Structure formats: C-alpha cells, structure tokens
Amino acid sequence: MADFKLLARDSNLRKAILKALSDEYSRTIMNQTIEKPKSVVDIVKECDIPMTTAYRRVHELEENKILKVAGSIVTDDGKKYFLYQNRLKSIYVVFGLEELDIQIVENEGMGVSSYW
Incomplete structure (x- = not known):
C-alpha cells in the first residue's frame, strides 16, 4: 500500500509541484520519467518538446527536487x-x-541518492 505524505503549506516542494503541474511541458517530463530514467534527448524525441525548453524544465524540476539524476550514459x-x-x-x-x-x-522504485 502506498505511503501518502502530506506536504506542509509553506513547503518549497509544495510550491514547486503546483508550478510544475500548471505547465504542460513539466507535466509531460514528470510523466515520462516515473517508471524509467530517461535522458533529455530521449524525452525530446518521445514527446516532441523543443530541446532548450526540455533542458530548462528538467533543470527546474531537478532544482526543485521533483526529478533526480538516476545515472548517466556515455555514447x-x-x-x-x-x-x-x-x-x-x-x-x-x-x-x-x-x-x-x-x-x-x-517513487519507491528509485535508488538512494545523495541528491535526495
């Protein structure tokens, strides 16, 4: 069963979530990264989001602790x-x-990170 966590009214995460939910690109990025970690390039290809917009939104979401870096790849x-x-x-x-x-x-399926 899921463990619900009520966010305090003055919580920065609460404010960030409300802002992210009001933005179509942020919502799309959040949806695309629930089940599996993805690169910004993958998100751009799968969701038809402009590259600069995707990088900007991912940076905002990471800064606000909604996204985290789950790994990296080298081509x-x-x-x-x-x-x-x-x-x-x-x-x-x-x-x-x-x-x-x-x-x-x-998202309990995620590993522990120093970013969290």
Whole structure:
C-alpha cells in the first residue's frame, strides 16, 4: 500500500509541484520519467518538446527536487548524458473551501541518492 505524505503549506516542494503541474511541458517530463530514467534527448524525441525548453524544465524540476539524476550514459562518440527520474509516483491535490492540500507518494522504485 502506498505511503501518502502530506506536504506542509509553506513547503518549497509544495510550491514547486503546483508550478510544475500548471505547465504542460513539466507535466509531460514528470510523466515520462516515473517508471524509467530517461535522458533529455530521449524525452525530446518521445514527446516532441523543443530541446532548450526540455533542458530548462528538467533543470527546474531537478532544482526543485521533483526529478533526480538516476545515472548517466556515455555514447560511442564520447558524449555524456544524465538520466533523470521522477521522485514522485503520485500527486494528489485536494482543493476546497479555503483548503489546498497536496499529498505525494514517493517513487519507491528509485535508488538512494545523495541528491535526495
């Protein structure tokens, strides 16, 4: 069973999640990286997101602790790419009279990282 975590009203992660959910590109990147870590190049190819926009959003999501670097790959021509994975498996937003609660379920399939 999933362990829900209620975010505090003044939490930076809460603010970052609300901002990310309001942006189509950020939502797409978050969805694409729940199950499997992906490079920005893979995300661009699979989702038809402009390269600069994808890098900008991934950087914002990583900075706000929604994504993490889950590894890296080096291509045959020596280019290094980081693989990003969503730290959150599920996000529940409850909106009502004078109430806005956010509950998250962390992505337990991920390894432990010093970035977390």
